[in-house]
Amino acid sequence: MDGCDPCESFAVSQKVSEGAFEVDLPLLADVPFAKDVSFNGAVRHTHYDTSGSYLSWKLGLDWHMTDQLKLRATRSRDIRAPNLNDLFQPKTAMTGSFTDLLTGQSPTITATAGGNRT
Secondary structure, three states, X not given: OOOOOOOXXXXXXXXXXXXXXXXXXXXXXXXXXXXXXXXXXXXXXXXXXXXXXXXXXXXEEEEEOOOOOEEEEEEEEOOOOOOHHHHHXXXXXXXXXXXXXXXXXXXXXXXXXXXXXX
């Protein structure tokens, strides 16, 4: 354990700022083999005071071949920033056991769970 009293409560907060831009551009309409073709994209800059800045983006192409058939392709870079539990949850120790099918023994193991304060 890291010296924190498990019953001790502490206040944590997180500030987030972000800006985003999206575009959807029609490329073709009502031509053979394409009722509609469009390009779409997005970019987002996010800053978390607890974990830093990230740039995520998306590029896509939508192709309506007919009213019944639509093809879509997307490439993106996405992130999941840690939430406050991921960062600050106090550590707890748990015990458990399993049965070794080869030896028939049931050893007890200890596992530690908690936030990652690094």
